[in-house]
Amino acid sequence: MPRDIRELTDDPEAYAAELHRRWTGLLSYRYIGRNHSSMNTGPADNTVTLRRDMRNAAGGLLVAPLSISSPGGNVGSDLVAVPNPVIHSCQILDGARDVRRIEVLESEPLHIGSRMGYSRSKIVDADNPERVIAYTEGQGVKIGTPPGGLKKMDEAKLEIVDGPDLPPLWKAFGCVRRDDGRWTLPALSVELASPDAALHIGPQHVLLETAAVSAAAELLGTDRLQMQTWHVMFLSRAKAGPFRADAEADRGPDGKVGVRVILYDEGNGNRKVSTASAVLQTVP
Numbered sequence: 001m002p003r004d005i006r007e008l009t010d011d012p013e014a015y016a017a018e019l020h021r022r023w024t025g026l027l028s029y030r031y032i033g034r035n036h037s038s039m040n041t042g043p044a045d046n047t048v049t050l051r052r053d054m055r056n057a058a059g060g061l062l063v064a065p066l067s068i069s070s071p072g073g074n075v076g077s078d079l080v081a082v083p084n085p086v087i088h089s090c091q092i093l094d095g096a097r098d099v100r101r102i103e104v105l106e107s108e109p110l111h112i113g114s115r116m117g118y119s120r121s122k123i124v125d126a127d128n129p130e131r132v133i134a135y136t137e138g139q140g141v142k143i144g145t146p147p148g149g150l151k152k153m154d155e156a157k158l159e160i161v162d163g164p165d166l167p168p169l170w171k172a173f174g175c176v177r178r179d180d181g182r183w184t185l186p187a188l189s190v191e192l193a194s195p196d197a198a199l200h201i202g203p204q205h206v207l208l209e210t211a212a213v214s215a216a217a218e219l220l221g222t223d224r225l226q227m228q229t230w231h232v233m234f235l236s237r238a239k240a241g242p243f244r245a246d247a248e249a250d251r252g253p254d255g256k257v258g259v260r261v262i263l264y265d266e267g268n269g270n271r272k273v274s275t276a277s278a279v280l281q282t283v284p
Contacts, residue, residue: 001240002190004197005146006082012147019078019146019195020153027191028202030158031172034069034104038077041152046104047126050096051162053169056213057223058283060095061133063230064169064205066123069102071201072138074109075117078195079152082144084237085201086116090230092134095283101126102133115142143196170210173203183211187241187267199238199273204263208232208276211245212259216280219249220257225280228256232276240267255282 005022008015023039032054037044054065067090075083096102103126110118117140125131160166170183174192177183185192185199185207194200209227217223247261256279263274 002188002193002197005195006144009144009147012149015147016150019150022190022193022195023078023153024155025191026194026200026202027173028068028200030155031160032065032068032202033157033160036077039079039152040155042154046107047101048103049101050099051160051166053166053172055097056225056227058095058226059097060226060283061092061099062169062209063090063092063227063278064202064209066090066092066102066134067136067205067230067232068202070104070107070121070123070136072119072121072136073117073140074107074119074138075112075115075140075142079146079150081142082146082196084141084143084196084198085138085234086141087139087234088136088201088232089138090134090136092226092228092230094131094133095226096125096133099125099127099131099133103129105129116140117142169206173206175203175207175210177214183207183214183245183247185241185243188239196237197239199241199243201234204234204238204274205232207243207245208261208263208274209278211247211261212249212276212278213280215247215249215259215261216257219251220282222282224283225257226283227278227280229279230276231278232274234274235272238263238265238268238273240265242266243273252279256280257282
């Protein structure tokens, strides 16, 4: 099992080494292709190149890549805080079928208190910034303070080649659909864990969205669906696994469908760890 980095607070050298190992090994941002200049050396780059695995069956954008690219809830980077998410929301204005790259702009820390942080961002077409793709907002909490003197890191980028053989995002993150129809993630692993030894927001967004889209598609009889609104509450740290997503869908007017999903930590007493609500729209 991954180790909670807060256990190393009194040993700055061990803390720095473990943070480097965990940050450079974390799959979420590297697989999506999101660089964080607050953590990584080199020039700032807030763009993400879109691939076919970031798109839904109708060719529009999945919400998970947007939410991973702009998580919100700013309480400081992992160099100055041990952050934990509380709430994330994303509203998609444009499915961006013909957009090649997105860019995260206007990342505003709305309020940062002694423990809680609130922020928002705007996601645009990187090649046409006047074209707004989505809004994100987030709330986070600081659950620890690292030792001082931590430095930015060199992070080796993953080169993900787009093409017809590229696996779907859910498969790349290790999601599996069980015989009972529920979508799951296996026991917690280092590449899917945040430094505090809990399931990172990246795989949570991927699993929750996959379960939501599957439930909506089964209800409506089509998977040509575009996510419009996405709201996630992180209830508790997902510490063990396997993790199970239970989804329920409700039909709305004009081709809309609403879905609610709860993520459970089956290895920790079936504890609820996050919950999501979504509105999707059928696409011709």
